[in-house]
Amino acid sequence: MKTKLSNLLLLLQAAAAVCTMGAIKLWAPTCSGLLELANGNQTPMKCHYAGQAALGIAVIILAAAVIGLLQKKGGHKGLMAVNAVAAIVLFLVFGSLIGICANAEMSCHGTALWSRGAAILILLASLIEFFTSKEGQIPD
DSSP, rough: OOOHHHHHHHHHHHHHHHHHHHHIIISSOOOOOEEEESSOOOEOOOHHHHHHHHHHHHHHHHHHHHHHOSSSOOOOOOOOOOHHHHHHHHHHHHIIIIISSSSSSSSSHHHHHHHHHHHHHHHHHHHOOOOOOSSOOOOO
């Protein structure tokens, strides 16, 4: 049986994923500048690609949270495991996986802050839900 705590934690995960998407696209977008290559072509900075990866991860987290909310019974430990791993990857995207601009004044630092904060919330909520739910144990 799903509890009020389960629904609250799933809603928190969904809201954090939506905040991540909003930060990337609306109020704290990544840098819009382009790098000029040696051959004269231009390409987006690496923070642009980090933002695109974070957007995809946030969509996965949102989908797993919505699926968990729509289930009548518990049994979503697998979804919480997926969200926990996705939150760790979301946290690392703007750091060691892809990275952001070295200049601390660039706008991508704000995007990274929003994404890392949301990743911490999602990780905590998914781990609490994973360890406190009694039904829907992971099968052997």
